[in-house]
Amino acid sequence: MDNIIEVNSLVKHYPIKAGVFQKVVGHVKSVDGVSFSIPRGKTFGLVGESGCGKTTIGRTLLRLTEPTSGEAILNGQDIFKMSKKELRAIRPKVQMIFQDPYASLDPRMPVGEIIGEAVREHKIVSKAEYRDYILKIMDDCGLRPYYVDRYPHEFSGGQRQRICIARALALNPSLIIADEPVSALDVSIQAQVINLLRDLQEKRNLSYLFISHDLSVVEYISDVVGVMYLGNLVEMASKEELFKRPMHPYSKALLSAVPIPNPDVKMNRTILKGDIPSPANPPEGCKFHTRCPECMEICKKKRPEFKDYGNNHQVACHLYEKTK
Amino acid sequence: MAELTEKQEKKAKMKEIKKTNALMYKKFNQEKKRKNIPESEYITTMRDTDNIIELDNLKTYFYTDAGTVKAVDGVSFDIPKGKTIGVVGESGCGKSVTSLSIMRLLQGPQGQIAGGKIRYNQDNRAIDLTKISNKEMQKIRGNEISMIFQEPMTSLNPIFTIGDQLSEPIELHNPEMSKEQVKNRVIELLKLVGIARAEGIIHNYPHELSGGMKQRVVIAMALSCSPRLIIADEPTTALDVTIQAQILDLLRDLKDKINASIMLITHDLGVVAEMADYVVVMYAGRVVEQGTVKEIFHDPKHPYTIGLMKSRPVLNEEIGRLYSIPGNVPNPIGMPSHCFFKNRCEKCIEKCAGDYPELISVTDTHKVSCHLYQKET
Ligand SMILES: Nc1ncnc2c1ncn2[C@@H]1O[C@H](COP(=O)(O)OP(=O)(O)OP(=O)(O)O)[C@@H](O)[C@H]1O
Ligand SMILES: Nc1ncnc2c1ncn2[C@@H]1O[C@H](COP(=O)(O)OP(=O)(O)O)[C@@H](O)[C@H]1O
Ligand code: SF4
């Protein structure tokens, strides 16, 4: 299959330093060996509790954070091995949209400049075409032409997120990493932004890495979904497979925790006990065993393998290893 | 020349605003300072003694430099005893200001209750919370009525231990209790909210706890004086789904244990469907629809409520394109005299350009304010 990006065994450990000499006393294992690929023109949804490593994956793919090890192949080239110069050349191809549309826009720049700055820097279009190009992008993102001279504080949350999307889009990327792009927005505005992302995908054959802890939104927008827990993928499958036949006890708990907007549905809910353990000191064996309602003896000692159980449905859990 | 007069006009307008604001501040300040308010001014009667709170045409305004923001503009609804009432609506529609008005925690001098009543059903009498003295209100706040905020750190002080912070309100409202008794009560509360290592946690500082644990501590704090009403403003929005499920479960469980009422503010319709008995839908400072949870979810009437329901993807439900309500909320300064939702409404009829629609009863419990519905004659 034609993949826009292939990530193999990505690891990111942050050193924990202590004492006067800042000696390294341990590591926060934020991302602990993650592999996935994103088919061209499709959306890969990444879900999991806060702190499980989702943002870190996004940042390493852009080299905003240096990975500890692993590879990320984009158009046959490993992003992690690229020189500064090579990176600069591919920068327009991979763009990121952040969670907080308030923090990620420079308040002193007018909207046209926010969207256009990098377009000029990377010489995406000729000088003559520049203005029309910016206006076209703005139009695609539902921003009126006269906004071009206005400043971020004059816009609502949803409009600001559109500005962020326009800025990313203006560089004509093939992959967009969207880290919780609608989490900070109101329900009614979420719908506008999600629809915009979908329309743009169709028009431009864009690929998305869509990071979110909101499962209803992920189900709506994704083609393939990966569930993360404490730095690892614990389950990965097509959206249909994952939401209809979740296998990993953690995925099941996540799904059952989503409140359903129907007062007649009284949920049969699995409530997970306790909080997510510290990634500096993850549990032995299966990292989920301290909260797993189906934990067995073997789970406390042996780390389950991430295996394909048919239909490209991959899971890391001893419950299934036994039967196979 | 024309430009000059425009500038002058603007200046004159600003001056005018400042003048009225100064007058308002003075008036409210004088009221605030009053001490021996005669009972006759605040004693009232409940419309229905089964209610713990009755909001009656509440108006809360902010007198800002840009003009008067009518954040809450004539809101009426009841909170029945022992029930959960969910308040939903878009960001900025006045949900938090409504709850801060009940708590009398508005940011002065700009924010003021400009009219209406908040009737509160105390043990043996009914009082109007907008009229009682500050001293009287302090006795009620955190004791009989307590509040849980979205961001747990707004309620926790980073430089005190969890134990100290939880002891404070208990000591304040129960001066007869010994140190030992207070400590036992703190531990009991922490266990009640599902913190296993209660004896250890009391020596911890807030930053040493996870988000979910901090919110549980805040809930324990809100429960410390067995409140009769808990106001929870987006209590789980900052939390993960799994932790949210724990906290909601906890709130539901506690409500039954201590028989309190809950006013739950949230923009998550799923949370409302699960928790609430009654729902109030607000838009631009007014109630546009209210009813039992079943009425609102199965038979929404107001075009805004219907839009809100459609704009959210639902797990395991296939939908083509998400519905999105077009446009934005009108500018809060100088609202129109017709229906506030008119500029975004797809069902608008001729009548909608006229007066603001009256609140009409669909059933005993279900009310809607929209010209599409007729008063039964
Ligand atoms: N201190 C203040 N000064 C001026 N205006 C204010 C102040 N606090 C709130 N407002 C205004 O009052 C209106 C209602 O605000 P409120 O905080 O109640 O909204 P909300 O419904 O709780 O929204 P959210 O869902 O974002 O919490 C808004 O227009 C807001 O801008
Ligand atoms: N710069 C950093 N230094 C140390 N630890 C970090 C840093 N950035 C993230 N982490 C840790 O890595 C883990 C994963 O974080 P993150 O990827 O932001 O999670 P998510 O996006 O899934 O919420 C967390 O435990 C976090 O505290
Ligand atoms: S391996 Fe064991 S502990 Fe881990 S998820 Fe499966 S059953 Fe639970």
Ligand code: SF4
């Ligand atoms: S009154 Fe008219 S404009 Fe307002 S919500 Fe009803 S139909 Fe729409």
Ligand SMILES: [Mg+2]
């Ligand atoms: Mg993150």
Ligand SMILES: [Mg+2]
């Ligand atoms: Mg609020």
